[in-house]
């Protein structure tokens with residue numbers, strides 16, 4: 413798989429004009445998939461063909477992730493919360509071992525992959541031995557059930573919730589089902605988790621997969637009071653309407669910046685319909701339909717588009733603006749995942 417990241421002069425200019433002066437001096441990417449090529453192994457071509465994200469490359473060693481963050485944000489001290497690869501065919505035990513070393517080796521916190529069929533005793537042992545900050549279950553680990561029919565308990569059994577709760581850890585959850593955060597079964601399951609397991613912290617990836625604003629609006633209404641007990645990361649969300657609503661309806665401490673690297677490392681823009689979106693992209697991936705080829709050389713990085721949107725929306729916060737940005741770009745991740753970048757290894761700062 414190719415390394416998709418290519419930084420050019422236009423990106424540097426975009427950073428200078430839109431980001432440099434507004435970004436806090438510390439940044440934590442709270443959603444970064446890290447792994448070695450040896451964890452991935454040969455992929456089934458059918459899986460690659462059916463998943464646009466896989467077609468863009470799935471390998472990202474931790475050192476490469478850190479160097480990319482330094483290139484993207486040269487004026488900030490950067491760290492990443494390392495997540496396992498969300499890929500059923502990958503060697504998740506090896507990926508977990510690699511992640512467990514990261515704090516000692518590079519000063520980076522990490523989440524542990526959990527498969528639903530793993531024994532609770534082993535999971536609890538590995539969580540503590542690896543000093544992980546929490547679990548990253550993933551719906552593709554429940555392969556026998558169609559994604560549209562999945563319930564959260566199919567890939568995140570209550571035994572694992574109980575372990576996370578017992579040790580006050582985080583569960584970072586990618587929601588199933590086409591209606592995402594607005595799905596009634598997901599709402600029921602999320603309510604159950606926050607009520608029955610009050611000592612774990614539940615983070616919903618991609619703002620509950622709310623890439624379109626309707627999912628977030630409907631989901632927050634249906635969640636009611638339970639919404640105040642959830643956290644949300646911003647991985648791969650670029651939609652200004654989603655951010656405007658999130659910052660209006662959620663507390664400032666509930667929103668954690670994340671990129672979803674190695675996905676989203678390329679140049680492009682996103683266009684939305686009511687409940688779907690399309691990625692317009694410069695790089696020549698199999699799914700790319702090149703709808704506006706004459707504009708592609710002007711595209712900057714998706715991650716820069718995302719950061720600009722967050723800076724624009726938080727810019728409306730008046731006197732609280734700087735505090736809000738510091739919280740979203742680093743403080744919330746440190747509090748929710750309970751790590752300190754001050755204790756990071758020598759390579760963590762610049």
Ligand SMILES: [Zn+2]
Nearest residue numbers: 443445647672
């Ligand atoms: Zn992800």
